Amino acid sequence: MEGQIVKIISNLYTVKVGSELFECSARGKFRELKISPIVGDIVVINKEEKWIKEIKPRKNELKRPIIANVDMALIITSVKKPDLSLNLLDKLLSNILFNKIEPVICFTKIDLLTFKEKLALNKIIAYYKKIGIKVVTNKELKKLKKIMSKKIVVLTGQTGAGKSSLINKLSKELNLATNPISEALGRGKHTTRHVELFKIEDFYIADTPGFSSLDFDNMTEIDLKESFIEFNDYECPFKDCLHENERDCAIKDAVRNKKILKSRYDNYRKFLREVK
Ligand SMILES: Nc1nc2c(ncn2[C@@H]2O[C@H](COP(=O)(O)OP(=O)(O)OP(=O)(O)O)[C@@H](O)[C@H]2O)c(=O)[nH]1
Numbered sequence: 001m002e003g004q005i006v007k008i009i010s011n012l013y014t015v016k017v018g019s020e021l022f023e024c025s026a027r028g029k030f031r032e033l034k035i036s037p038i039v040g041d042i043v044v045i046n047k048e049e050k051w052i053k054e055i056k057p058r059k060n061e062l063k064r065p066i067i068a069n070v071d072m073a074l075i076i077t078s079v080k081k082p083d084l085s086l087n088l089l090d091k092l093l094s095n096i097l098f099n100k101i102e103p104v105i106c107f108t109k110i111d112l113l114t115f116k117e118k119l120a121l122n123k124i125i126a127y128y129k130k131i132g133i134k135v136v137t138n139k140e141l142k143k144l145k146k147i148m149s150k151k152i153v154v155l156t157g158q159t160g161a162g163k164s165s166l167i168n169k170l171s172k173e174l175n176l177a178t179n180p181i182s183e184a185l186g187r188g189k190h191t192t193r194h195v196e197l198f199k200i201e202d203f204y205i206a207d208t209p210g211f212s213s214l215d216f217d218n219m220t221e222i223d224l225k226e227s228f229i230e231f232n233d234y235e236c237p238f239k240d241c242l243h244e245n246e247r248d249c250a251i252k253d254a255v256r257n258k259k260i261l262k263s264r265y266d267n268y269r270k271f272l273r274e275v276k
């Protein structure tokens, strides 16, 4: 029987076959093959003995959060408590694009901003939209449902950003644990501790534990450069220009002329050092 892993806690794998759930173990052979089943995996199970026998080839795979076969990643980005981090947002964007998954930015906690702060945020929103990325807020539930229709979507973002809260708003039945960040940080723990895939209406959505830092795994400088998708609209005299200290760089010009958001370029330079 073929199904999809929707939850993993310790060594217990919950596999959904049709509308039925089976709690399975994984065979030792996966350890030998140096592959572990992850949430989102399509697997073949032995119904009687409750074993995962086989993992089907993955369409794609994210390392953080760890999940396979997703169509879309919603980057849950809080604008206050925790404060807006364009650094983390750009890092997630690069990572998701590198993994050939469609990113969507979802801003949360806009209600905590002053009028002036909202105006500043609108400029940022306009920029990301201009470069071709979908941007929504966690208040736009109808729009979100339309964007996610028929897709497998993973939520990603900082701890306390409002991932579980959003799922609760999208579904009347689920009642996931959420926590004010002061309390969450005080306890020194993340509220959500495991990846779990839920079906809501006509889409699947995965809640994941938040994080506060992220690295670039196996991305090269070229991968990083290409993941800053708006850079591809410009042509530098040197084909392999990394837009650092090269002369006549079209990207640096575009930043100077305010065609490229300064924070995007600054983050790119920081990430380049990290990748190197
Ligand atoms: N003011 C305001 N608070 C929000 C909003 N969205 C979520 N929150 C609050 O933010 C806190 C953290 O939300 P969670 O949903 O637990 O955050 P999370 O991203 O799931 O956190 P982890 O599970 O630790 O990764 C909770 O107290 C929520 O009520 C929002 O749009 N506005």
Ligand SMILES: [Mg+2]
Pocket: 163, 164, 165, 177, 178, 191, 192, 207, 208, 209, 210
């Ligand atoms: Mg959570």
Ligand SMILES: [Zn+2]
Pocket: 236, 241, 242, 243, 244, 246, 248, 249, 250, 251, 252
């Ligand atoms: Zn350049």
